[in-house]
Amino acid sequence: MMSDAANVIFVPRDEHGLLVGSLDHLLSDQALIKGGWRPLWQQLAQAGILSAALPESDGGLHDSRALALLAERLGRSGVVSPFISSATAATSLFSRVPAASRFVELRERLGSGSVIAAMDIPGVVQSDRSLMTLTGGKVSGVARLVPFGAEADFIILVATASEGDPALVLVRKSDVLIQQSVIGIDGAPYATLRLDSVALQPESDLAGGSEAERLIAWGRDVLVTMHCAEALGAMSMLVDLTRDYLTVRHQFGEPLSAFQVLRHRLVDMDMALTEARSVVECAAGLLEEDDVFARRQAVLATHFTVARAALKVSQDSVQLHGGIGMADETPVGGYFRRLLTLPLQFGDEDFCAESYSG
Amino acid sequence: MARLFTIEEDVFRLTVRKFLDDKLPADLRERMLSGERPTRDDKVTWSRLLHERGWGGYTWPAEHGGPGFTPIQRYIFEDEAWQAGAPEVVPFGLKMVAPVIMKFGSDAHKQRFLPRIASLEDYWCQGYSEPGSGSDLASLKTRAVRDGDDYLVTGQKIWTTEAHDADWIFCLVRTSAEGRKQDGISFLLIDMKSPGITVRPIITFDGAHEVNEVWFDNVRVPVANRVGEEGQGWTCAKYLLEKERLNFGGMGFCKREVARLKRLAQETGRSRLDNPLFAARVGALEMRIAAADLTNLRFLRAEERGDAVGLPAPYLKILSSHLQQDVLELQVRLLGRSALPVRAADFSNTPLALKSELANVAPTYCNYRKTTIYAGSNEIQRNIAAKSLLG
Numbered sequence: 001m002m003s004d005a006a007n008v009i010f011v012p013r014d015e016h017g018l019l020v021g022s023l024d025h026l027l028s029d030q031a032l033i034k035g036g037w038r039p040l041w042q043q044l045a046q047a048g049i050l051s052a053a054l055p056e057s058d059g060g061l062h063d064s065r066a067l068a069l070l071a072e073r074l075g076r077s078g079v080v081s082p083f084i085s086s087a088t089a090a091t092s093l094f095s096r097v098p099a100a101s102r103f104v105e106l107r108e109r110l111g112s113g114s115v116i117a118a119m120d121i122p123g124v125v126q127s128d129r130s131l132m133t134l135t136g137g138k139v140s141g142v143a144r145l146v147p148f149g150a151e152a153d154f155i156i157l158v159a160t161a162s163e164g165d166p167a168l169v170l171v172r173k174s175d176v177l178i179q180q181s182v183i184g185i186d187g188a189p190y191a192t193l194r195l196d197s198v199a200l201q202p203e204s205d206l207a208g209g210s211e212a213e214r215l216i217a218w219g220r221d222v223l224v225t226m227h228c229a230e231a232l233g234a235m236s237m238l239v240d241l242t243r244d245y246l247t248v249r250h251q252f253g254e255p256l257s258a259f260q261v262l263r264h265r266l267v268d269m270d271m272a273l274t275e276a277r278s279v280v281e282c283a284a285g286l287l288e289e290d291d292v293f294a295r296r297q298a299v300l301a302t303h304f305t306v307a308r309a310a311l312k313v314s315q316d317s318v319q320l321h322g323g324i325g326m327a328d329e330t331p332v333g334g335y336f337r338r339l340l341t342l343p344l345q346f347g348d349e350d351f352c353a354e355s356y357s358g
Numbered sequence: 359m360a361r362l363f364t365i366e367e368d369v370f371r372l373t374v375r376k377f378l379d380d381k382l383p384a385d386l387r388e389r390m391l392s393g394e395r396p397t398r399d400d401k402v403t404w405s406r407l408l409h410e411r412g413w414g415g416y417t418w419p420a421e422h423g424g425p426g427f428t429p430i431q432r433y434i435f436e437d438e439a440w441q442a443g444a445p446e447v448v449p450f451g452l453k454m455v456a457p458v459i460m461k462f463g464s465d466a467h468k469q470r471f472l473p474r475i476a477s478l479e480d481y482w483c484q485g486y487s488e489p490g491s492g493s494d495l496a497s498l499k500t501r502a503v504r505d506g507d508d509y510l511v512t513g514q515k516i517w518t519t520e521a522h523d524a525d526w527i528f529c530l531v532r533t534s535a536e537g538r539k540q541d542g543i544s545f546l547l548i549d550m551k552s553p554g555i556t557v558r559p560i561i562t563f564d565g566a567h568e569v570n571e572v573w574f575d576n577v578r579v580p581v582a583n584r585v586g587e588e589g590q591g592w593t594c595a596k597y598l599l600e601k602e603r604l605n606f607g608g609m610g611f612c613k614r615e616v617a618r619l620k621r622l623a624q625e626t627g628r629s630r631l632d633n634p635l636f637a638a639r640v641g642a643l644e645m646r647i648a649a650a651d652l653t654n655l656r657f658l659r660a661e662e663r664g665d666a667v668g669l670p671a672p673y674l675k676i677l678s679s680h681l682q683q684d685v686l687e688l689q690v691r692l693l694g695r696s697a698l699p700v701r702a703a704d705f706s707n708t709p710l711a712l713k714s715e716l717a718n719v720a721p722t723y724c725n726y727r728k729t730t731i732y733a734g735s736n737e738i739q740r741n742i743a744a745k746s747l748l749g
Contacts, residue, residue, distance in 0.1 A: 007360040010659035065360055243747055263744035264737070270747060271673050278653040285360030301645040349642070354634060356641035 007063070009285035010278075015061060020069050022047045027077040037081035044083070045113030053091040054111050058104075064092075064222070068229035068284035075233025078334050080188040082116045082148040084226040089219055090117035090156055096215060097168070097206045106154070118152035120193075121220045132159035134167045138197040142179065147345075149191030150181045157195075158216055161208065168206040168215055171198055186338040217292065221299045224346050225283045228306040231342050232280050234335045235273050235309060238317040241332060242266060245321055262320060269316050272309035279305045297356065303342075304352035310339040311349075362655070363430070371434045378442040381407050387443035392715040393618060393722060395566075396445030398481070398523045404445050405478035414476030417453055422460050422472055429658040440610025441617075448520070451475035451482035455528045458545065458594045462586035471526075471547070485515040485529035485548070485572060486595070493738050495530070496540045496592060500574060502531040504581070509533075509546065511554075511577040517732070521557045521570040524550050530591050543591035547583040554578070564724035565700065599734060600671055608678025608729070609651045615685045616644055622719075623692055625712060630692050643684055650677040669746055672739035679729035679736060686723040693719055 006013065026043050027033060033040070044050050053067055054060025067088045074083055091110045094103040109115045120143045122131075132141035139159050149155060155176060159167045180192040207215050243266060246257040256262050283302035289295040314336040318325040325332050343349070363371070386400055396404075408414050417432055418424025427435060440446075447453075456475050459467050474480040491498040500513025511531055521527065527548050534542035548555075554577035559567045586594050619640065623631045630636045657670040690697050693716065699705055700721055702714040730736045 008364055008659075009360050009362050010656045011663070063360075246748060257748040260741070260744075263748055264740040266747060267672075267740045267743040270669070270743070271676065274669070274673055275649045275653050275677070278656045279649050281656065282362065282652050285362070288359040290359075297648075301648045304642065304645040305649040350638060352645065353638040353642040356645055 007065075007285075009065070009282055013063075013065070015063070016066050016069055019049070019052060019061070019066055020073055023049055023070055023073050027073060027079075033077055033079055037079055040079060040081065041113050041116075044081075044087075045111070050083075050087045050091075050113050051111030053088050054107055055095050058095075058107060058111070060091075060111070064088075064225075064287040065281065065284045067092075068226060068280055071226045071229035072233035072236075072280070075230030075338075076237045078234070078237070078331065078338070080186055080338060082118065082151065084223065084230060085119040085147060086110060086116040086152070088226045089119050089222045090154070092222060093119075093156065093206075093215065093219055096218070098211060102203050115153040116148065116151065117154040117156060118146050118148045119156040119219065119223065120146040120149070121156075121158055121216055121223060132157055132169075132195065134159040134161045134169065134200070137200050139169055139171065139195050139200060140197050141195060143193045143195075145182070145184075145190040145192055147184075147188060147190055149176075149193050150178050150189060155193065156206065156219075158212075165209050166212045166216055167208045168212045168219075169200060170204045170206050171195065184341065185344075186341045187334070188338075188341075214292075217296070218287075221283075221295060222287055224299055224303050225280070225287060227342050227346065228276070228302050229280050229284065231306050231310050231339055232273070232276050234339050235276060235313045238313050238332060238335050239266075239269050239273050242269065242317045242320050249322075256320075265316055265320060269313050272312050276306050276309040300352050300356050303346065304349050304356070307343050307347075307349040307352065310342055314339045363434070367430055367434060370431055371438060374435050374438045375442070377411060378438060378444065381411070382442055382444055386445065390443040390445055391614070391618065392711070393615070393718045394714065395718075395722070395725075398520075400445045401448050402478055402481075405447060408447075409477045414478070415452065415456065415472070418456065418460070418472075418476070422456075422468065423476055429661045430655075433655060433658050436610050437613075440614050443614075446611075448478065448481060450484050450520070450524075450528075451478070451480060451526075454484060454598050455482055455526075455547070458528070458585055458598050461597060462545070462590065462594050466582070467547075467585060480525045481520070481523055482526050482528065483518050483521045483524035483550075485518060485527045487517045488514060489516050493735055495595070496543065498530055498532060498543065500529065500531045502533050502544060502546060502579070504533075505578075507581050509579045509581060509584075511546065511548065511574045511579055513574050515572040515574075516569075517560070518557075518570045518572045519568055521550070521572050522559065522567070526550060527572065528585075530595055533588050533591075540592040541589050543595070544588050545585045545591040545594040546579055547585060548574075548577065548579050552577045552579065562725065562728070564721040566721065566725055568725070608674075608682050609647065609654055612647045612678070612681045612685050613651070615682075615689070616640070616647060619685060619689050619692060622689065622715075626693065626696060626716075636692070639688060643681070643688060646684075647681055650674070650681055653677065669743045672743040675733060675739050676730075676736050682729050683723075683726050686719075686726050689719050690723045697723075 026047055032043065049070055051059055052061050052070060056062050071084060071088065074081065091107060094100065094107045110117060132139060132143060143157055153173050155171050157169050157171060159169055161167050175195060175198040177194040178191050179194045182190050184190045246262060246266060247255055249256045279302040283298045286295050286298045317332050318336060321330065321332055324330050386403065390396065405414060408416060413425055415424035416427060416435055420426035452475055456472060459471055486495060488498050488500060500511065500515065502509035502511045527550055529546045529548055530543050531546050532542050533544040536542060554575040556573040558571040560569045560571060561567055562569065654674055657667065660667040696716050697720040700717050702717045705713040705716060
């Protein structure tokens, strides 16, 4: 039994440092980063990064604070991978569903990187309600623009049963028809998946009824929080890039960092980043919270704060870079585009403000 | 599962809550929770209660007579006190001059002044700003000329909060015009009853008498009342500003006033919370407060383990000052015409309990424009932060 003082939010743990250190070591290999997510994925598995979400009994950490730190470092690297859906949300989910022992082997395969899972939890915005139905043990419908939907070996979906109850289901790649496969604004692959009367096997039925509701809400909170953590990493890189640029770029015979208006704008970016870090660390720590309302409020506040900060930091980074900030070869643009996906996938700050009732 | 607070800290919170339940007078609590600003007597009442409990110097280490709270305990204490409706403590003694005396003062200073600060027997004010020296504080001109064992102090301070209530003032004075302007400044403790001091009120545009001009005309101050060496005043001042900005206290105010905003929305029968735009504004504000509050807590955890993270002081000052203004702005927007009268007696058809509460809303909104100006304007805070980011 872990002592109470060992896991206090905002107090770093030794394990975190070790894990982040080994990830940073991998990410310092520029050639590896340039190759996209696939070559990186096996390295992540070997370094134990992909199994971090497993229960302690399976060699994981079972610590969502650690997962958020990993997502942040990956966000900072600029590599977009299935890490969030596969290695955080799905892997954690498979040890939380009823009769979780069904998934021991699948969890191991996820942790070893030999399979990946995609996850689509719609319903954050009204227009994105699940278009999937479960009737007579068969799932039919469409899941729209699922991140890494075509690359995944398994897909976790939400379907509506005939009584209106939600169901959480697991389907295999072979059950799914890829209706459309696109590259998104962030350069990541998204796929619209169609299921035509796919018969559920015993192991595909993850949860139903109130159990499903609980897991769907939890899964959504994990996805949002980890996306926010990834955004935090991207923002931290943008603030560093912009700060460096202000010191090296000269105009009117002086570095840009000599001009007060630009200095103040950088401060405001860094302040937004500072707040974003606070809320992400808090929400990550509360993901295991039993009090669903407290968890939900913390995640909403995080989503809101990060969504605001992401727009501010990404827009101001481009502005403070000036013309060169618009060039595709400048790294700013890649982070700008990735940061756009948080509001696009999960809703913008207004959505959070409407939903919050403190 | 991770927690924001340890079990021990939760227990401490309950202890504080129990103390507030038992001791904080109901009348005082009600007035504070309805937005009234505390009088000198209110502040004295509160400080005496704390003193009796041994918490008079609640921000101080045990070696100086404080309870030796951890940074997190201080945070919890203030959070609970604000929510319960306690008046804000007078910061000038407890949180401003006391740390300077502890750090730079002599044993005689510590013995003479600290106990009377903890009990609020001495009410302090701060003599920093001058008519020609606002943001450029180091340009200050109030002179202190050595005359035997005394200094003779001549000059003018301005924007001196509660000088009219104060027994003592701590002042930055110029003891030398040579060299770097910061190096000619000294830190003096001056008895407000000294001959040659004149206090003139400044009425701010909310109608309140809170700040003053303080004039010094050959005021005799013993050299023994200088804290630190001659010329070390700027070092003391910078140290004090650091102490002042950490744990700014603004979050407690914001949480209390958001709660009041929501209560007023119900009680004034306007049900503005049913309006989606207004409700979203309230939600956004609450989440901004939560983010700033967590940032404060994160910095305090770092302080607790002796780490320096980020730029705590300027950021907390900027964030909390804006949030205080924004919550009061929403109160004004909520009330509409009900925020027009500024005397309780001018409200008709209003429940008695609400009259003075409503009358305070617009003046307090006006009053709190000060928060982004005082304690180093927010622009100065950005200069400080930029220097740390960019050199």
